[in-house]
Amino acid sequence: MHALVLAAMLLAAEPPRFETDVLPLLTKAGCNAGACHGAAAGRGGLKLSLFAGNPAADYDSLVRELEGRRINRAKPADSLFIAKPTGMIDHEGGVRFDFDGPEAKLLTNWVSAGAPRAASGLLRSISLQPAALVGTSIPFKARIQVFAELDDGSKRDVTGMSVFTPGDESALAAKGAGFFTVLRPGRHTVTVRYLSQVRSLSITARREGKPLDLSQAERHNWIDDEVLTALADLGMAPRPRASDAALLRRLSLSLTGRLPSSADVESYLADGKSGKFERLVERLLASEAFVDYWTWRLARQLRVRTLPNDERGTQAFHGWIREQVQVKTPLERMAKEMLVAEGDSWENGAANFHRSAPDARAQAEYLSEVLLGIRLRCANCHNHPLDRWTQDDYHGLAAIFARVDRGRFVRLLGSGEVIHPATVEAAQPKIPGGRFLTSDKDAAGDYRGELADWLIEKRTGLFARAQVNRLWKAMFGRGLVEPADDLRETNPATHPRLLDRLRDEFVDNGYDLRHLLRLIALSAAYQRSGVMEDDQGAAAEQFYAGYPRHSLEAEILLDASGDVTGVPESFPNQQAGTRSVQLVEFSKPEHALSVLGVCSRQESCDAAPAGADSLGQLTTQLHFLNGKLLNERLQDGSGFLAVARQDETPASKIVEQLYLRAYSRRPTQSESEFWSLELKNEPVESRQKKLQDLLWAILSSREFRTNH
Structure with missing residues (x-):
C-alpha cells in the first residue's frame, strides 16, 4: 500500500469515505476478489461485490448485515472486519495488513466516525x-x-x-x-x-532512441501506413518481400485452406508477367475451394455442430452458410437474418442459430462471443470486472431471447422470462450498454429486430469490429486483438487505428468478405517474408515486421497430409474425395481429426493463444508423428510414393515433387545434393524406405505444419 497516500488520508480533517477510501483499500488487499469474499457465494459468511462493483450492497454487508456485528462503534479497533484481516482473529484469508499499519488505522477512523456512507463525493x-x-x-x-x-x-x-x-x-x-x-x-x-x-x-x-525512418519502405495500401507507423515507433525494420513460392503457398492456405498443387506451383513460378500475385488473389477468391473454406471458417465461428437426433437441422444450417458465402451475401445481412429467423429449422437453416444454445442466458453468451467478440458471460453473477458490461446488460440481453422456442420449429412463445439474480425479478430486455426496451403493443414484444439493428449500427461498430479482427486473424494467424472473442478496452489492439480503419472500410463496402480479404492480401504487410529465429522475437510477429508463422488447424493439416501423400482421408458415410473442411458433423469428430486436436465447437475455437502449435500436447505429437495417420499413408499402395515406384520415376524427380507438394518450392541446392547422395545406387527396396523417411520428415517438419 502507498503509505504516504494513506498517511495523508489519516491527517485529513474529514473522516474516510466508504466508497472512495474503504472500498479501494479492501480491493487493494484482495478482499473482494473472486477467490475471496467477491466470489458469487461469498466466503466465510461474508459476500462482497466483485471488485466493489456494488457499493450499496457492500455497505449493507459490512455495516447492517448480522445486526451490525461486523463493526464495533464502541471499540472500533475490535470491529470484526478489522480484526480478521489484521490477524487478531483467525482468518481463512490470512493477514492482509498490519494491525498498527495505516490501513487498519484508516478503517478504524471510519468506524470511529460512525461508519458513514456519504451521499456525495462518489x-x-x-x-x-x-x-x-x-x-x-x-x-x-x-x-x-x-x-x-x-x-x-x-x-x-x-x-x-x-x-x-x-x-x-x-x-x-x-x-x-x-x-x-x-x-x-x-x-x-x-x-x-x-x-x-x-x-x-x-x-x-524502443530499441533505439529515435523512431526509425521508414518513409521509403514498401507500401501497397493504407494498411501499410498504419503498420509501418507502429514499426517506426518501436524501432523495428520490416523484412523484405517473401519469395513467389512462399506467397503462393501462404495465400492458398489463407484463402482456400489448401496447398497449391505441384503443377500450380510450377506454373506460377514460371509466370514472368507483372501482376501475377494480384491475378492469383482474384482466382482464389472466385474458386469453389474459397467457398468451402470460408463456409468452414464461419461454421466454426458459429459453432455449428449436430444436436442430439437432429442431423437435418445441422445440415440445413451448414447449407445456408455455404449458400450465403457462394452468393456473396454481406456478413451483416447474414447476422440479421439469423437473429430474426423463425420457422422449421430443417428448412430455414438460419433458424438453427437459436438452437445453438440451450436457453436464453446461453444464447446471450453465444451471441456476444460469436457476433460481437465480447465475453458477456463474465457479467452473469456480477458486473464484468474488466469491461463496461453490467448484470443488467447480461440479463437484459438474455431477456430478449426468453420467449424463443428452441425446438425444431423456432418461434416466439406467448410468455417467457429471465430472472435477474440481483433483483430476483424478471429482467427487462435491454440493448447491451444501451437502453431498456419496452413495447407499445403488449407487455412482452419481440425485440430481436431492434437488437439486430443495434448490432450492425455503424456508430457502435461492435459487429464489424469483431468480424474484421477475425478476418485479419484468418490471414495472419493472429488478431489485432487476442483472443479474438475478448474485445475490451483493457485488452487493447496492437494497432488501434488500423482496427478502426478496417472496421470503417468493411462497413463502407457493404460488409463484403472478399473485399476485405483482398485488401489485406494485397498489402505489403501480408507479403513480407516470415519472421526468422534471429529476428526480434514475439514483438516482430505481433507488430508484423515479418509474417507471423502459425500452425495449420487440424482440418487443414489433415487435408494437406492427404494431398502430399496422395492418400486423402476417407470419412464414414461421406463421398470419396470429401475434405475435412467440407464436413458438417463436429459433435463427434472423426478419429483422425481428434488425433490432431480438432476444436469440437462446444466452446469458442478462438481460445487458443495466437501462434499456438496445433500439435502442442505431447500425446497429439506422438499420435501424429508415430501413429497410423502418417505411417499408413507412407506405405499405402495407392499413395504418391507407391505410384512413383511403379512408374520408375527417377529419385531426383520424386524428391523435387515432394518439396513442391509439401513446401510449394523446389529443394535448395544443398537439399538436392544431400538426397542425391543418399539415394544414389540404392537398391529399390532400400531407396523406397529412404523416400518414406524423407516424406515422414517433411510431414513432421515445422515448415509443412505451419503457414509462414
Whole structure:
C-alpha cells in the first residue's frame, strides 16, 4: 500500500469515505476478489461485490448485515472486519495488513466516525497520467498516476489505492504503486483498477532512441501506413518481400485452406508477367475451394455442430452458410437474418442459430462471443470486472431471447422470462450498454429486430469490429486483438487505428468478405517474408515486421497430409474425395481429426493463444508423428510414393515433387545434393524406405505444419 497516500488520508480533517477510501483499500488487499469474499457465494459468511462493483450492497454487508456485528462503534479497533484481516482473529484469508499499519488505522477512523456512507463525493471516473508512455532505452523506469474525479467536482490522486496489473510480467516489473521497470522492447499494457473503474495504458519501449525512418519502405495500401507507423515507433525494420513460392503457398492456405498443387506451383513460378500475385488473389477468391473454406471458417465461428437426433437441422444450417458465402451475401445481412429467423429449422437453416444454445442466458453468451467478440458471460453473477458490461446488460440481453422456442420449429412463445439474480425479478430486455426496451403493443414484444439493428449500427461498430479482427486473424494467424472473442478496452489492439480503419472500410463496402480479404492480401504487410529465429522475437510477429508463422488447424493439416501423400482421408458415410473442411458433423469428430486436436465447437475455437502449435500436447505429437495417420499413408499402395515406384520415376524427380507438394518450392541446392547422395545406387527396396523417411520428415517438419 502507498503509505504516504494513506498517511495523508489519516491527517485529513474529514473522516474516510466508504466508497472512495474503504472500498479501494479492501480491493487493494484482495478482499473482494473472486477467490475471496467477491466470489458469487461469498466466503466465510461474508459476500462482497466483485471488485466493489456494488457499493450499496457492500455497505449493507459490512455495516447492517448480522445486526451490525461486523463493526464495533464502541471499540472500533475490535470491529470484526478489522480484526480478521489484521490477524487478531483467525482468518481463512490470512493477514492482509498490519494491525498498527495505516490501513487498519484508516478503517478504524471510519468506524470511529460512525461508519458513514456519504451521499456525495462518489466516484464518477478515473484518468491516468500520462495517457501513454514511450521509453528510449532498455530497461527504463516508468511511473503511472491515477486520478479520480468525484461527483462533487473534486479530483483526488488515488494512485496508492489503485491496483496495477501488467499484461506481461516478463516485460514489466512492478516496483510499488504505479512504478514499473520495462525490461524488453515492444508495446506493453498495464491495466489499472480503482473501484469499479478500469483503464489501460500503453507503454512503448524502443530499441533505439529515435523512431526509425521508414518513409521509403514498401507500401501497397493504407494498411501499410498504419503498420509501418507502429514499426517506426518501436524501432523495428520490416523484412523484405517473401519469395513467389512462399506467397503462393501462404495465400492458398489463407484463402482456400489448401496447398497449391505441384503443377500450380510450377506454373506460377514460371509466370514472368507483372501482376501475377494480384491475378492469383482474384482466382482464389472466385474458386469453389474459397467457398468451402470460408463456409468452414464461419461454421466454426458459429459453432455449428449436430444436436442430439437432429442431423437435418445441422445440415440445413451448414447449407445456408455455404449458400450465403457462394452468393456473396454481406456478413451483416447474414447476422440479421439469423437473429430474426423463425420457422422449421430443417428448412430455414438460419433458424438453427437459436438452437445453438440451450436457453436464453446461453444464447446471450453465444451471441456476444460469436457476433460481437465480447465475453458477456463474465457479467452473469456480477458486473464484468474488466469491461463496461453490467448484470443488467447480461440479463437484459438474455431477456430478449426468453420467449424463443428452441425446438425444431423456432418461434416466439406467448410468455417467457429471465430472472435477474440481483433483483430476483424478471429482467427487462435491454440493448447491451444501451437502453431498456419496452413495447407499445403488449407487455412482452419481440425485440430481436431492434437488437439486430443495434448490432450492425455503424456508430457502435461492435459487429464489424469483431468480424474484421477475425478476418485479419484468418490471414495472419493472429488478431489485432487476442483472443479474438475478448474485445475490451483493457485488452487493447496492437494497432488501434488500423482496427478502426478496417472496421470503417468493411462497413463502407457493404460488409463484403472478399473485399476485405483482398485488401489485406494485397498489402505489403501480408507479403513480407516470415519472421526468422534471429529476428526480434514475439514483438516482430505481433507488430508484423515479418509474417507471423502459425500452425495449420487440424482440418487443414489433415487435408494437406492427404494431398502430399496422395492418400486423402476417407470419412464414414461421406463421398470419396470429401475434405475435412467440407464436413458438417463436429459433435463427434472423426478419429483422425481428434488425433490432431480438432476444436469440437462446444466452446469458442478462438481460445487458443495466437501462434499456438496445433500439435502442442505431447500425446497429439506422438499420435501424429508415430501413429497410423502418417505411417499408413507412407506405405499405402495407392499413395504418391507407391505410384512413383511403379512408374520408375527417377529419385531426383520424386524428391523435387515432394518439396513442391509439401513446401510449394523446389529443394535448395544443398537439399538436392544431400538426397542425391543418399539415394544414389540404392537398391529399390532400400531407396523406397529412404523416400518414406524423407516424406515422414517433411510431414513432421515445422515448415509443412505451419503457414509462414
